[in-house]
Amino acid sequence: MQVSVIETPQLGDRSYLIHDGSVALVIDPQRDTDRVVKAATDAAVRITHVAETHVHNDYVTGGLGLAAETGAVYLVNGADNVQFDRQPITDGDVITVGALSVKAVATPGHTHTHLSYIVTHDEEQAVFSGGSLLYGSVGRTDLVHADDTVKLTRDQYASVRRLVSESASAASLYPTHGFGSFCSSGPASGASASTIGEQLDSNHALTDPDEEHFVRELIANLTAYPSYYAHMSPANTAGPRPADLKVPESLNAEELGRRLAGGEWVVDLRNRVAFASNHLQGTVSFEYGDGSSFTTFLGWVLPWKEQLTLVGSHQDVENAIRDLSRIGIDSPDAALGTDPAQLASNVPVTSYPQMGWEEMLEIRPEDENVLDVRRVDEYRASHLPGAVNIPLHELLGRLGEVPAGRLWVHCGSGYRAGVAASLLERAGHNVVHLNAMFADAEASGVSLVHG
Template sequence: MDVIVIETTQLGDRSYLVHDGSVALVIDPQRDTDRVEAAARGAGVRITHVAETHIHNDYITGGLELARAHGASYLVNAADPVTFERQPIADGQTVRVGALSVKAVATPGHTHTHLSFIVNDGEQQAVFSGGSLLYGSVGRTDLVGTEDTLGLTHDQYASVRRLAGEAAPGAGLFPTHGFGSFCSSGPASGAGSSTIGAQLTSNHALTDPDEDHFVQELIANLTAYPSYYAHMGVANTAGPGPADLTVPEALDAGELMRRLEAGEWVVDLRRRVAFASSHLKGSVSFGYGNSFSTYLGWVMPWGEQLTLVGSRADVENAIRDLARIGVDSPDAALGTDPHFLAPRAAVASFPCVGWDGVPATRSGGADAVVDVRRTEEYAASRVAGPVNVPLHELLPRLADLPVGRLWVHCTSGYRAGIAASLLQRAGRDVVLIDARFDDAEAAGIQLEKSGVAFGGG
């Protein structure tokens, strides 16, 4: 048995191609299935089965289209209310994939109908746990609904213990979530690989003997998750269509100007410092990178027309990333020079500074520091005296911000760059603090932690 990992770092997830040298099972494929197909070609194997551990909440699956394209059996929990043809599978059932035996194990917790798969080849064993048992923790239990969270958290505690009991200690563990995905919860270890035996000694879901304590602790530490998650389960239950990854014909300058003037979402993919120095007035900054689709999908109202502006490579990558979360068919204007893209359009800018450029005294004045990190980040440690409005809450809370100039920061500068562009688009006077939060104290910025001020003047 060989396990090939297909990493989607942009969403913090993994898909898997498991094969015996001849035929293969694919587990939890992302919507851009060409990566899985390339892995299968490279291994010289034929895809005969595709399996879902659960109806995903953080991405659009490619499972249905992949199964159709290869005439493969599509293994989906018999209890899932899907409307497409699949091979229903339930707890305890076993399917043969060439020399491999694939056993379904019910592991409710992340969802009510979650399955894990234990794969054997007679010598080796591998456990594909989806959003159940992760490296150091478990999948979050609040995505189905608030009223289900308590029960699902109890389910999660029991499920991972049953799964660990059914698998051999030496079995490799291959979760779908837990690599930066907002679908994970608790103290995920950040490890790249693990075994069932290693988790038995290190995972709090397996080492905490008090189920009620585990449940209370996990629920207390659940944090905000992207708003686009609300649309993923619906699409995956209905059966999503294929991803269209083609780059559209570029918009001309006149149409681009019309969209800017109409207040449409025109997203500049360049790095935030380049955007700050010069950009088309009315555009917003979401620099292309690993966090791009998560934050754009979180901040942009669902269903809005989207126009991407940037280099062909960035636009092409952005289209792929957005397809994974169901944002289809964006338009594009190709180019990185605002003056070239729309010669008659207004061009704007805003200042970009490090911590040493932030005024030492702001209280009572016309300036305010705005921290756009999440509430739990702010609670742990913060600049003294800022306003905290998490990025994903910024647009509905614009009226909560003080008047005057706003100095915007986050952890690395990425979210602050987005926030600064949104604030300028809303007519505010902004300054981007493009600096790491961890460097603030050394620059003389006063910090607070757990309600106690610390740090230099």
């Protein structure tokens, strides 16, 4: 049995191609399925089956499109009320994929109808656990409905125990979530590989003998998750169409200027330092970089399904279109180029200062506010005395609460603060972007309130 791992670090997820050297099963493919097809081509195998562990809450699946493209059988839990044709699969069903035996195991918790798959080839076994058993943790249990969270947490506790009882200790474990995904509910270990036996020794969901304690601790440590999650399950239930990854023709200067004048969302993909130094008035900064923060925060912060225009290099725009398609944001327009003055000569170019902690200590007057745009749980752990906390994902809805006067905006690394500074400037505020690691604040001489 061979397993090809298809990483999506932008969302903290993995998809898998499992094959016997001839035919293959794909589990939890992302919407940009060309990566999966390439993996199958590189392995010289034919995809005959595509399986979902659950109706996903954090991305739009590529399963339906991949099955149609390859002629594969599409396996989805028979209890899921989906609006497309698939082959229903349920707890205990065994499917043969070439020389592989694939057993479905009901593992409710992350969702009510979650399945895991135990794949066996001769004496070798691998477990594909989706959002059930993760490396060091389990999938979060609060994504379905608040009224279901306690029951799903109890289900999760029981499910992972059942899953390991039906698996070999030496079986390799392959979860979909847990690599930075907000679908992880606890202290995911950061490991890149593990086995069932290793998780039995170290995973808090398996080592905690007290179910009530586990339920209390897991729920108490659940933090905010992206608002776009609310749109993923409906899209996956309806059956998403294939992604369109083409880069559109670049807008001309007049049209870009018209969109900015009309208050449309124009997103500058350049790094936050370049954006702060010069950008078109009215644009907002979502640094693309390697995309690891871009998709999550853009989908979380900006209004859902409003027209987007991406501004940046051809490569960044192309990558951003791919990333956004994974969360159902389709067909953004683009203005290709990295010189704001040339992109829209009829729009003013503006800037705001960027500083570090030492400069803040030297320059900031005591009457100027610090705005902390980290999550509430981060703020509660430690923060600057007197800092105002409005999490980035709440900022657009709470602009009326933003203090007057110049604002010194910070987060954990500088990324979220860069987004917030651009949103605040767009709304007419005078900002300083603290482009600094919060972990370095105290060593730089900044006093903090802990706990």
